[in-house]
Amino acid sequence: MSLDASPGRDTDALRAGIAARFERLPLSRWHVTVRLVIGVVTFFEAFDQLLIAYAMPELRQQWHLTDGDVTAVLTIGSLGMLIGALFSGRMADRIGRVKIIAICIGVSGLASLALAASPSAPPFMALRFVQGLAIGGEVPVAATFISEITRSFKRGRFVLLYELVFPAGLTIGALVAAWVVPALGWRWMYVVAAVPGLLCILVQRAVPESPRWLADRGRLQEAAATMELIEAKVVAATGAPLPPVGAAAGATPEAAVTASASATPTTTLTPTAPARPATPAEAAATGVRGLFTGRYRRRTLVIGTLWFTGYFVNYGITSWLPTIYGKQYGLSLSDALLYSTVTSVAGFLGCLLVALTVDRIGRRKVFAFFLGGAAALLIVLAALGARTPVQVLVWTSLAAVCFFGSNICLYLYTPELYPTRMRALGCSVGGALNRLGVILGPLLVGAIYAGGGQVSAVFVTLGGVALVGALAAAFFAEETTDRPLEEVSP
Numbered sequence: 262m263s264l265d266a267s268p269g270r271d272t273d274a275l276r277a278g279i280a281a282r283f284e285r286l287p288l289s290r291w292h293v294t295v296r297l298v299i300g301v302v303t304f305f306e307a308f309d310q311l312l313i314a315y316a317m318p319e320l321r322q323q324w325h326l327t328d329g330d331v332t333a334v335l336t337i338g339s340l341g342m343l344i345g346a347l348f349s350g351r352m353a354d355r356i357g358r359v360k361i362i363a364i365c366i367g368v369s370g371l372a373s374l375a376l377a378a379s380p381s382a383p384p385f386m387a388l389r390f391v392q393g394l395a396i397g398g399e400v401p402v403a404a405t406f407i408s409e410i411t412r413s414f415k416r417g418r419f420v421l422l423y424e425l426v427f428p429a430g431l432t433i434g435a436l437v438a439a440w441v442v443p444a445l446g447w448r449w450m451y452v453v454a455a456v457p458g459l460l461c462i463l464v465q466r467a468v469p470e471s472p473r474w475l476a477d478r479g480r481l482q483e484a485a486a487t488m489e490l491i492e493a494k495v496v497a498a499t500g501a502p503l504p505p506v507g508a509a510a511g512a513t514p515e516a517a518v519t520a521s522a523s524a525t526p527t528t529t530l531t532p533t534a535p536a537r538p539a540t541p542a543e544a545a546a547t548g549v550r551g552l553f554t555g556r557y558r559r560r561t562l563v564i565g566t567l568w569f570t571g572y573f574v575n576y577g578i579t580s581w582l583p584t585i586y587g588k589q590y591g592l593s594l595s596d597a598l599l600y601s602t603v604t605s606v607a608g609f610l611g612c613l614l615v616a617l618t619v620d621r622i623g624r625r626k627v628f629a630f631f632l633g634g635a636a637a638l639l640i641v642l643a644a645l646g647a648r649t650p651v652q653v654l655v656w657t658s659l660a661a662v663c664f665f666g667s668n669i670c671l672y673l674y675t676p677e678l679y680p681t682r683m684r685a686l687g688c689s690v691g692g693a694l695n696r697l698g699v700i701l702g703p704l705l706v707g708a709i710y711a712g713g714g715q716v717s718a719v720f721v722t723l724g725g726v727a728l729v730g731a732l733a734a735a736f737f738a739e740e741t742t743d744r745p746l747e748e749v750s751p
Contacts, residue, residue: 275476275481275484275485276473276476276681277747278506279473279476279488280473280745280747281506282488282492282506283410283411283412283473284413284414284745285412285503285504285506286412286491286495287495287499288411288412288415288419289494289495290498291491291494291495291497291498292410292411292495294467295410295467295468296407296419296422298463298464298467299362299406299423299464299468300423300426301426301457312438312447312450312451312454313334313335313580314335314579314582315438315439315442315447315450315583315598315601316438316442316447316450317331317334317335317584318583318584318587318594318597318598319446319447319594320334320385320447321584324381326382328707328710329707330382331584331707332703332704333386334382334385334389335580335703336700336703336704337390337393338389338390338396339393339576339696339699339700339703340390340393340696340700341390341391341392341393341394341396342393342396342692342696342699343393343397343692343693343696343697343700344393344394344397344693345365345393345394345395345396345397345398346397346398346400346401346689346690346692346693346695346696347692347693348689349361349365349398349402349685350401350402350405350685350686350690351686351689353402353405353685353686353689354682354683354684354685354686357470357471357474358402358406358470358474358685359464359465359468359469359470359471360465361398361399361402361685362402362403362406362464362468363461363462363464363465364461365395365396365398365399365402366395366399366458366460366461366464367461368391368392368395369392369399369458370454370455370459370460370461371458372388372389372391372392372395373451373452373454373455373458374451374452374455374458375388376388376451377449377451377452377455397693397696398689400672400692401675401685401688401689401691401692402688402689404420404672404673404675404676405685406468406471407420407423408673408677408684408746409473409474409676409681410471410491413743413744413745413746413748414743415620416620416677417616417619417620417624417670417673417742418616418617418619420673421616421619421670421672421673424612424616424669424672424673425609425612425613425669429609436602437450438450438598439595439598439599439601439602441453442594442598443594443595443598469487469490470483470487472484472485472487472488472491473681473746474681475487477682537556538751539555539751542554542555543556543751544751546680546683547682547683548683548686549690551682552683552686552690557679557687559739560739561687561690562737563733563734563737563738563739564671564674564675564678565690565691565694566729566730566733567628567632567667567671567674567733567734567738568691568694568695568698569694569695569697569698569730570632570726570727570729570730571664571667571668571671571695571698571727572668572695572696572698572699572702573698573699573701573702573705573723573726574635574660574702574723574726574727574730575665575668575698575699575702576702576703577702577703577706577719577723577726578604578657578661578664578702578706578723579604579661580702580703580706581703581710581719582600582601582604582653583597583601585653585710585716586600586653589716590650590653592650600650600653600654603654604654604657604658604661605661607658607661607662608661608662608664608665608666609665610662611631611661611662611665611666614662615627615631615666615669615670616669619670619673619742620742620743623740623742624670624674624677624740624741625734625735625738625739625740627666627667627670628667628670628674628730628731628734628735628738629731629734629735629738631663631664631666631667632667632727632728632730632731632734633727633728633731634662634663635660635663635664635667635724635727636725636728636731638656638659638660638663639656639657639660639720639721639723639724639727640720640721640724640725641656642657642660642717642724643717643718643719643720643724644721646717647715647716647717647720656720657720664727667730671691671695674741675687675688676688676746677741677746677750678750680746680747680751681746702723705722706719706723709722
């Protein structure tokens with residue numbers, strides 16, 4: 262009988278075996294290579310995402326945009342990201358992680374090239390929406406994939422060092438834009454951003470599909486073969502045999518033969534039993550309804566709150582900073598972009614700090630402390646009156662360390678909270694709430710600022726939103742550090 266014709270018990274056995282086999286894989290050059298390939302893609306998606314904020318002062322002048330027009334141009338891409346995130350998760354759970362990532366890369370690259378040739382605001386906005394669909398679709402699926410190929414021990418450090426490519430893209434995008442936009446104009450930035458669309462070919466050829474996903478879809482022969490390929494690459498990269506999978510791993514005979522062929526008799530690994538077994542309803546949970554079944558209901562509400570509040574604050578600040586520096590404080594375009602770049606660099610340092618410490622202090626404390634710190638810093642800035650651009654620069658940069666650090670941890674935490682059958686969907690719902698925050702944050706700032714409100718009112722409002730996220734994490738978030746995915750989400 263072929264593996265694909267095996268009954269459900271064999272499917273469950275192979276799933277457990279694959280989980281145990283990933284747990285025994287040491288981090289190696291293979292992991293780093295895959296992380297770099299996917300990471301380059303995510304880097305340029307972040308690069309694309311930030312360009313609009315740095316192009317906006319020039320676009321505003323060139324196309325004679327009102328404050329309302331500026332808000333519309335800033336948010337239309339985020340609307341596309343919201344929709345793209347929702348659809349990509351469902352599709353990635355159905356047709357595969359790698360296929361969706363490759364499609365999104367190609368679409369984003371073509372959209373960037375078309376944006377560079379836009380003659381006016383209406384076609385520019387339409388293309389921003391299309392590009393948003395691709396960016397919103399790629400990022401959560403990439404996070405899902407990286408989590409599924411990583412063992413639980415020090416998973417936080419490994420995944421977040423990969424996720425650093427996103428804030429790195431934001432930071433380098435800011436540095437490049439601060440020079441290119443004043444010197445050459447905004448169109449050249451989009452030409453540069455279009456080049457990585459060619460990576461869609463590399464991803465399809467160099468990155469294997471997730472064995473966890475293949476097994477979950479009943480494609481057992483492909484799952485076993487892909488797992489064997491990964492193990493062979495890890496052995497070649499490390500130059501050492503792998504420890505054996507224990508009998509309790511539940512691997513199928515075919516998988517057991519493959520594992521034992523490269524094993525040494527020194528270590529036995531068995532999958533960790535779930536701390537709390539799944540109820541029948543949880544075990545059968547799939548789709549959007551599954552996200553609100555049993556233990557997953559609370560997780561979805563908490564993670565949705567964290568995604569929304571974190572990115573509401575993030576983009577409420579970063580998307581308007583160049584404009585505020587120019588209009589409120591009279592800085593030149595180059596100075597406004599330079600000040601904004603300092604804040605982005607500070608945010609990147611916050612991401613690095615979290616990546617290096619998250620496995621030690623835990624996910625829940627990262628969210629509670631960092632969002633709480635952002636809230637305190639922004640409220641202090643508001644109390645001081647935000648009287649000078651230097652004052653705004655210092656306090657928003659310190660706050661950026663906190664909210665960037667908290668936000669990057671969401672890309673690690675969200676995939677841990679859901680089982681393989683709906684992991685990409687759970688990440689995409691988080692990504693959609695991220696986009697909702699990205700849309701509403703700039704809208705609220707625009708409403709307060711364009712409506713004649715004080716700049717300090719902007720910062721106290723954003724500080725209050727950050728505080729909501731900090732409290733949600735402190736009281737309701739579940740700790741997942743160093744726990745296998747199958748234990749956290751049976």
